[in-house]
Amino acid sequence: MRNATYFKIYIAFCLVYLIVLLLGYENLDLFLKPILIPLLSFGIYFYRTFPTKNILLLALLFSWIGDVILLFTDLGEIYFILGLIAFLISHITYCVLFNKQNRRQVKRNLVFFGIGSVVIALYLVGMLSLLLPTLGDLQIPVIVYASVISIMLLFAFNGYLIWEKRGSLYVFSGAAVFVISDSILAINKFYTPIEKSSFFIMLTYLVAQYLIVIGILKLNPKKAE
Numbered sequence: 001m002r003n004a005t006y007f008k009i010y011i012a013f014c015l016v017y018l019i020v021l022l023l024g025y026e027n028l029d030l031f032l033k034p035i036l037i038p039l040l041s042f043g044i045y046f047y048r049t050f051p052t053k054n055i056l057l058l059a060l061l062f063s064w065i066g067d068v069i070l071l072f073t074d075l076g077e078i079y080f081i082l083g084l085i086a087f088l089i090s091h092i093t094y095c096v097l098f099n100k101q102n103r104r105q106v107k108r109n110l111v112f113f114g115i116g117s118v119v120i121a122l123y124l125v126g127m128l129s130l131l132l133p134t135l136g137d138l139q140i141p142v143i144v145y146a147s148v149i150s151i152m153l154l155f156a157f158n159g160y161l162i163w164e165k166r167g168s169l170y171v172f173s174g175a176a177v178f179v180i181s182d183s184i185l186a187i188n189k190f191y192t193p194i195e196k197s198s199f200f201i202m203l204t205y206l207v208a209q210y211l212i213v214i215g216i217l218k219l220n221p222k223k224a225e
Contacts, residue, residue: 013032034064044213069086175212
C-alpha cells in the first residue's frame with residue numbers, strides 16, 4: 001500500500017535527521033526538518049477515507065507550519081511566538097480529532113479518569129510553577145499553551161478509556177510523548193540548558209506524531225465487506 005511506503009520513508013528520514021542532530025549538525029535543520037511531517041501526511045492522504053481524516057491532516061499541517069516557523073527563532077522572539085500559535089492550533093485540532101473518534105459501548109471508569117485528571121493537573125501546575133519566574137512577557141502565551149496541551153493529553157487519556165484498545169494506547173502514548181517533547185523544549189529555553197536538547201526534543205516529537213497518526217488509523221480500520 002502506498003501509505004505504508006510513506007510511513008517507512010518517514011521513519012527512514014527521521015532516523016537520518018536524528019543522527020544528524022546527534023552529531024551536532026543542527027545547521028542542516030533548514031533542509032531536513034520541513035520534509036518530515038509532509039511524509040507522514042502523505043501516508044494519511046493515501047489511506048482510505050474516514051470521517052476525521054481531514055481533521056488529522058489539518059493538525060499535521062499546523063504542526064508543519066510550526067516546525068518551519070521555529071527554524072527562524074534566531075531572527076527574533078516573534079518567530080517563537082508565531083510557532084507557539086501554530087502548535088497551539090494544532091493541539092486544539094487534536095482535541096477536536098480525539099473528541100470525534102468512535103467510542104466503545106462501555107462506561108468510562110470514573111476512578112481512573114479522576115486519577116488521570118489529577119496527574120495531568122499536577123503536571124500543569126508543576127511545570128508552570130517551575131517556568132513562570134523566568135517567562136517575563138511570555139507568561140500568558142506559555143500558560144495558555146501549557147493548558148491546551150494538558151487538555152489535549154486529557155482528551156487522549158479519556159479516549160484511552162473509551163476507544164477500541166487497538167488504537168487507544170497508540171494515541172494516548174503519542175499525546176504523552178508530545179507533552180514530554182514540549183516540556184523538554186520549555187525547560188531548555190526558559191529554565192536551564194539541556195545538553196543535546198534539539199535531539200531529544202525532535203526524537204520525542206517525531207515519535208509522538210507517528211504514534212498519534214498510527215493510533216487514529218487503527219481506530220478507523222477498513223471495514224469488512
